[in-house]
Amino acid sequence: MVNATKGLFISCDVPMAQFIINMNASLPASQKFIIHILDDTHMFVQPHVAEMIRSGISDFRKQNSYEKPT
Amino acid sequence: MPQVKIIAKNFMDMVSSLPAMKLDKLYENAFICEAILRSLQPLAKKYVLQMLYIDTLVAAKLMEEWVLPDWFSKHRVALDRLLQLRIFTETVDRKKEKMYRINSTFQKNLQKLLVHGEVLPREPMPPNTVRLPSLEDLEAYALAQWEFFLLQLISSNQAERSSSISSAMLKVFKRGLLSQRDKEAPKLTESGFQFLLMDTNAQLWYIIREYISNSEERGVDSADLISFLLELSFHVTGEAYNLNTLNDVQRITIKDLADLGLVKLQQGRKESWFIPTKLVTNLSASLTDSSSRKQGFVVVETNFRMYAYSTSKLLCEILQQFASLEYQLPNLIVSAITKDSIYNAFEKGITADQIISFLQQNAHPRVALRIPSVPENVTDQIRLWESDRNRVEITPAHYYDEFPSREVFEAACDCAREWNGLLWEDSKKMRMVVKAEAHMHVREYLRRQK
Numbered sequence: 001m002v003n004a005t006k007g008l009f010i011s012c013d014v015p016m017a018q019f020i021i022n023m024n025a026s027l028p029a030s031q032k033f034i035i036h037i038l039d040d041t042h043m044f045v046q047p048h049v050a051e052m053i054r055s056g057i058s059d060f061r062k063q064n065s066y067e068k069p070t
Numbered sequence: 071m072p073q074v075k076i077i078a079k080n081f082m083d084m085v086s087s088l089p090a091m092k093l094d095k096l097y098e099n100a101f102i103c104e105a106i107l108r109s110l111q112p113l114a115k116k117y118v119l120q121m122l123y124i125d126t127l128v129a130a131k132l133m134e135e136w137v138l139p140d141w142f143s144k145h146r147v148a149l150d151r152l153l154q155l156r157i158f159t160e161t162v163d164r165k166k167e168k169m170y171r172i173n174s175t176f177q178k179n180l181q182k183l184l185v186h187g188e189v190l191p192r193e194p195m196p197p198n199t200v201r202l203p204s205l206e207d208l209e210a211y212a213l214a215q216w217e218f219f220l221l222q223l224i225s226s227n228q229a230e231r232s233s234s235i236s237s238a239m240l241k242v243f244k245r246g247l248l249s250q251r252d253k254e255a256p257k258l259t260e261s262g263f264q265f266l267l268m269d270t271n272a273q274l275w276y277i278i279r280e281y282i283s284n285s286e287e288r289g290v291d292s293a294d295l296i297s298f299l300l301e302l303s304f305h306v307t308g309e310a311y312n313l314n315t316l317n318d319v320q321r322i323t324i325k326d327l328a329d330l331g332l333v334k335l336q337q338g339r340k341e342s343w344f345i346p347t348k349l350v351t352n353l354s355a356s357l358t359d360s361s362s363r364k365q366g367f368v369v370v371e372t373n374f375r376m377y378a379y380s381t382s383k384l385l386c387e388i389l390q391q392f393a394s395l396e397y398q399l400p401n402l403i404v405s406a407i408t409k410d411s412i413y414n415a416f417e418k419g420i421t422a423d424q425i426i427s428f429l430q431q432n433a434h435p436r437v438a439l440r441i442p443s444v445p446e447n448v449t450d451q452i453r454l455w456e457s458d459r460n461r462v463e464i465t466p467a468h469y470y471d472e473f474p475s476r477e478v479f480e481a482a483c484d485c486a487r488e489w490n491g492l493l494w495e496d497s498k499k500m501r502m503v504v505k506a507e508a509h510m511h512v513r514e515y516l517r518r519q520k
Contacts, residue, residue, distance in 0.1 A: 001472060001474065002470055002471075002472060002473055002474070002478070002482070002516055003470065003471055003472040004468045004469065004470050004509070004513065005468065005469040005470075006468055006506075007466075007467065007468070007469060008464050008465065008466055008467060009464070009465045009466075009467035009469075009493050009494065009503045009505075010462060010463070010464050010465075011462075011463045011465070011493075011494075012461055012462040012463065013461060016461050016462050020462075035469065036469060036501075038494055038496065038501070038503070039496075042494050042503075044467070044469045044503060047466065050464045053462065053464065054462075054464075057461070057462060061458065065409060
């Protein structure tokens with residue numbers, strides 16, 4: 001019997017995928033959101049986490065960019 | 071990625087999208103016929119002239135012989151355009167042969183034009199009765215008026231000179247470009263920002279298009295409005311025309327146009343008159359005319375600093391959409407392009423390409439000669455910042471697994487592909503991901519298979 005699951009499909013580059021996997025691993029078991037890791041650059045996650053992932057990435061980007069000392 | 075929603079098409083595309091009834095009515099106006107003839111591609115123009123004095127049907131086969139076989143595609147394009155504009159009408163005779171004939175009203179008007187030349191419905195007023203502004207003054211007036219209008223769009227709290235723009239005009243723009251929530255100051259929408267970065271002609275065209283498409287609500291027939299606008303575009307820049315020659319509807323329209331700087335209204339002791347400016351006479355001409363481009367004023371340095379030699383408040387507002395202001399001197403605006411400022415712009419829906427093309431189009435003459443006019447490291451960085459934002463793509467989807475057999479799996483994949491919804495598949499383990507939009511179709515399909 002074919003089984004269908006609702007969720008979000010994420011397509012990104014390898015480092016970003018690792019970042020998301022790490023984000024998932026740091027959460028307690030009840031909040032884990034990755035349903036399937038499809039391959040290096042694709043994964044399938046719970047439908048409600050889009051905003052969380054986006055904000056996590058933008059925080060990461062902020063930490064990661066050089067700011068000219070004033 | 072946000073798509074550019076505003077397409078600055080030209081006047082003729084708008085005309086050709088009118089219903090047949092309206093078009094036939096439009097062709098009663100000789101100016102429209104002339105403007106349309108001007109707007110056609112060379113081959114279509116030639117066909118019209120060739121058919122100008124032919125009253126009978128011409129077989130499609132005969133027309134095909136007018137061109138060499140190599141250029142047949144151009145012939146098709148020209149004919150399609152003429153049919154679309156209803157200049158040519160197609161009929162099929164008893165032998166199932168296609169025949170074309172030229173629209174008789176259009177034909178008559180063009181014939182008249184050829185014999186008599188163009189006659190404006192109103193004569194310019196004799197120069198000794200009115201004091202005419204010089205052409206430079208007029209152009210400065212038009213640009214100032216246009217800029218004031220745009221400034222009002224960006225920051226509607228600019229109470230200076232208090233809102234002189236009529237409510238009808240403002241309503242037109244609020245629709246697409248501004249969004250207003252209750253008790254909040256109106257804000258520009260995504261397309262509003264994109265609109266600001268377009269060049270003047272494209273902006274003007276956009277506004278006019280909105281104005282025309284809203285005309286029915288104001289109780290003005292759009293065909294009347296179009297013919298009046300085209301008529302205006304045949305008037306001579308800088309000549310005065312008496313307002314008495316217009317009917318009521320046209321007079322209201324003229325007032326709206328004056329707010330935009332398309333015409334200048336003046337009042338004498340007894341009479342009042344209007345003077346068309348360059349903006350209105352460019353209206354029917356091809357709108358991407360580069361000769362009318364303003365001189366640039368922006369210098370971008372490799373250290374991401376941007377110097378804009380301009381006194382314009384409008385420009386200052388536009389620059390602030392994607393750069394952070396550092397100093398403002400009377401004739402110079404110094405700003406910096408930073409990551410934050412660019413990200414702000416992205417959030418408003420402006421794309422990197424739009425920012426870059428804005429900078430390139432407005433490059434100061436000193437740097438415009440250099441190639442590239444905007445330093446490569448700056449353009450690259452802006453593009454990189456944009457792609458950095460889009461590194462992760464998230465799509466609502468459904469995940470399928472546990473297919474009973476390979477055939478079912480393959481068939482389901484094909485079905486999803488047909489709906490353009492297959493995001494990912496793994497044929498070894500028989501798993502696939504389908505876009506949320508296509509889920510219903512695939513589910514239906516699998517159900518029917520059982």
